[in-house]
Amino acid sequence: MTAWVLVGLLAFSVTNFRRWARGLVYDWLPFVVVLWLYDLTRGSADGLLFHTHYAAQIDVDRALFGVVPTVWLQEHLWHGQAHLRWYDYASWLVYLSHFFATTLLAAALWLLAPHRFHRYVATVVTLALLGVTTYALFPAAPPWLATSHHLIHAYRLTPAVWSHVPYVNFQTLFEKGARYSNQVAAVPSLHTAFALLVSVTLWPIVPRMLRPLLVLYPIAMGFSLVYLGEHYVVDVLLGYVYVAAALAIVHMTARALERRRAAAPSAPPPAPAEA
Numbered sequence: 001m002t003a004w005v006l007v008g009l010l011a012f013s014v015t016n017f018r019r020w021a022r023g024l025v026y027d028w029l030p031f032v033v034v035l036w037l038y039d040l041t042r043g044s045a046d047g048l049l050f051h052t053h054y055a056a057q058i059d060v061d062r063a064l065f066g067v068v069p070t071v072w073l074q075e076h077l078w079h080g081q082a083h084l085r086w087y088d089y090a091s092w093l094v095y096l097s098h099f100f101a102t103t104l105l106a107a108a109l110w111l112l113a114p115h116r117f118h119r120y121v122a123t124v125v126t127l128a129l130l131g132v133t134t135y136a137l138f139p140a141a142p143p144w145l146a147t148s149h150h151l152i153h154a155y156r157l158t159p160a161v162w163s164h165v166p167y168v169n170f171q172t173l174f175e176k177g178a179r180y181s182n183q184v185a186a187v188p189s190l191h192t193a194f195a196l197l198v199s200v201t202l203w204p205i206v207p208r209m210l211r212p213l214l215v216l217y218p219i220a221m222g223f224s225l226v227y228l229g230e231h232y233v234v235d236v237l238l239g240y241v242y243v244a245a246a247l248a249i250v251h252m253t254a255r256a257l258e259r260r261r262a263a264a265p266s267a268p269p270p271a272p273a274e275a
Contacts, residue, residue, distance in 0.1 A: 052139045054146050057187065057232040064233065070143040070154045073227045081160040091224035092161040098191045098221070101198050113205065119250060120201050127197065127246040131190045134242075140187040144229040157228045189231040192239035193246075195221035200243065 061068050079085060102124060109117040141149075144156035199214035206214065222236035 052141055053187075054141045054149055054151055057140060057234050058146065058151060060234040061232050068143070068152055068154070069233050070226050070229055070231075071152050074154055074157070074229065077227065078155075078157065081163070084161060084164055088157070088161050091227050092158060092165075094217075094220045094224040095158060095191070095228060095230070098194060102194045105198050105201060109201075116201070116205075119254065120197075122253075123197060123201075123246050123250045124194070126249050127190065127193055127242060130242055130246060131185070131188060131193070134187060135185040138187055139185070140235075141183070142186040142230055142235075143232060145183060154229045156230070158230065161228075186231055186235050188238035188242045189222070189225055189235040190239060190242075191225055191230070192218060192222045192236045193243045196240055196243045197246070200247070 058068055061070075065072075077085070077087065106117065106121060106124070109120055142156075143152060143154040146152050147154050196218040199217050202214055203211060218240070222231075222233075222239075225231040225236060226233055
């Protein structure tokens with residue numbers, strides 16, 4: 001995905017190839033390396049320090065709602081793989097948007113609003129680091145995995161919907177992604193977190209008439225993840241909290257750097273040349 005984005009940016013930068021080449025080295029290369037390391041470490045965080053938690057999120061969701069929302073939604077909305085509804089495809093599309101929305105927004109900011117690019121990238125990196133740290137300290141199973149331990153009856157609906165999408169071999173994509181996947185990285189839901197970060201970043205940029213869509217996007221992502229059996233509601237809520245934490249960390253770091261630059265002594269003026 002990132003490679004295609006960089007090629008697209010090159011197409012928009014044919015009149016300024018030097019900026020594209022400089023951006024590739026100084027802006028995008030560090031960003032891509034960090035995201036690659038995030039994928040790599042996320043996959044190895046499974047059981048790295050502690051055992052996997054299966055029941056904690058179930059207990060919290062039951063305490064909040066009286067039922068496990070994933071189970072309730074699937075009992076009322078899911079009609080089987082042979083009888084998909086429009087909302088099954090809609091949920092799948094919202095879920096799938098996670099895999100390109102963050103990178104596409106980075107590309108748009110780099111191209112059209114470069115003064116916002118570095119702050120956005122710093123927040124993405126901070127959010128990824130917070131997520132990986134939590135996955136290592138608190139490995140947590142998603143609803144579909146808890147089913148195999150007979151704790152609840154929920155299913156992973158994403159592959160079932162994907163198998164009905166023409167021209168897409170979902171099995172190949174799943175097997176290829178399994179190399180870097182972490183099956184117990186449910187807390188927090190970074191799918192929801194990145195969706196909210198996209199909306200927050202776009203909020204001051206887009207026209208007011210489009211802002212309701214920005215409110216809807218992270219909510220739709222949260223609903224889709226819960227319904228599809230990928231996350232509990234508590235995972236989604238924690239994803240929102242992690243965005244606030246990442247934004248605060250980046251903001252405080254930027255302010256500290258600004259104060260340090262302002263306090264740094266300025267260079268003395270050059271001595272006058274001798275006659």
